[in-house]
Amino acid sequence: MTTYIVTGANGGLGEVVTRRLAATGGRVVMACRDVDGARRIADGIDGDVTVGKLDLADLDSVRAFADTVDEVDVLVNNAGLMYVPLTRTKQGFEMQFGVNHLGHFALTGLLLDRLTDRVVAVSSVAHRQNFRWRMDDPNYEHRRYLRTEAYGQSKLANMMFARELQRRFETAGSAKKAYYVHPGVSATGLFARTDTPLDAVLKPAVSLLNNPPEKAAEALVLAATDPDLDPHPWWGPTQLMQSRGPVGKCPTTSTSKDEAKWAELWDVSERLTGVSYPL
Template sequence: MAWKPSEISDQSGRTFVITGANGGIGEQTTKVLASKGATVIMACRNTAKAQPIADAIDGDVRVAALDLASLASVREFADSTGEFDVLINNAGIMNVPFSRTADGFETQWGVNHLGHYALTGLLLDKLRDRVVTLASVAHKQTPKLWIDDLNYENRRYQRNLAYAQAKLSNLMFARELQHRLEAAGSGKRSYGVHPGVSATDLFTQTETPIDKISKPFVRLIGHSPAHAAYSSLFAATDPAADPNTYWGPTRWFGSQGPVEASPSTKLSQNRDLQRRLWEESERLTGVTYKF
């Protein structure tokens, strides 16, 4: 029988931090966890948008400012956050025009990966249980990881490849973090998951005419944001979930279906590249993990 949120045990006394929880999959994840008695901190760039959403959810739901495009904001959020149980690295942007973050990083890679790398490292000593990082089936859409030019200094920007590289980086980060936690003898765990394909606002950020038609099309091949949240919820709450498995739907090329062990590319499993990505992320952000 396929896993469903009804299987989640009572989460009273546990606190979850969810990035980008002011819509889509993050909002749905928040609703379910709050309904199970958890305290949920919605870490969002747009707090004005997030607050009405939080107010409409029954339970202990709080809003905090976090802009993953600014390392200063990441540090400020981390400094103001107390101990908690689970971090869900959910926020993301997709296929946006070329720009750079406040710290000069290519925006898709900077927000989706570097912001979460820095956030996780700065919160690790306050974390009691696990980290869940959302990757994507799009990680399969890049032929390589440009480890010597991750920040688009010396190559032409291609928004789809930039997104694929960012999501590949999410998955490789989740795996490398798990390797390092295990090596340190830590009881904390790191999960890489993907939500499948769902008609969220991710599909309205390209600033092209395709924004008007993408969500209706995606509804035909994907599943609802509520269903897409299952992967995050499973990895965040199930005591028996294997952190060395990439969890997500597998039907229709990974676009929908129940949470299962999902295939990933050989590239994403390359241990040398995982380590080199970690080292570059550490160098660029200045965040060193303490295990």
């Protein structure tokens, strides 16, 4: 039986992915901050579904959750925050970079020796919104905070992380794989968390471009389950500016392909989280 861990599984894409993976006969661990909400969802899913406490905004919580895992075949790093005002994680990281990237970086590294198959990182078309890649100030301590740019930085980091992890797997001669995917533009709870005037713009736009969660989850499920899927392309919806449509290979920015920036991100991530990878 394949064991999956899905972060942020108590709603939106994570809930759909959990249902799909459970339907394959796999064992699914919903790794969530809202444990009570996750349990209510788990109770309504047929199959082997359990819940674990994981707050990606707190590296102590990440370590505590990792300590509960004996073995995992597939880790789906799905959880995320979008366009939130400037706030900080328990360790002082900018919230979007901290939750979307650093929390997942730490979790993956802590589980790597117990991971048997693959990692799936969830990026976004918003990776194109990062115009100032600044790993000398990733947490916006010395520059003006722009929430859209910070979100784009975190999603670009998700993509670069997976690409660098795959490169390291290959260099080490490992059969493990790292995928990076995107769901398109989907009207999940992610868009309801900004609590700012941006909601007035985002919600109508999303309604026009919307890729329903059941469709948006397809790229994540594909990367989590297809034994022959190539880990090098970016997989996601291919139509209407990659907002919806059938899943296929999608283009990415030139910055996302810069291997020197992958290495820079990796070094910064290890330093900030204190998690080093044995690769």
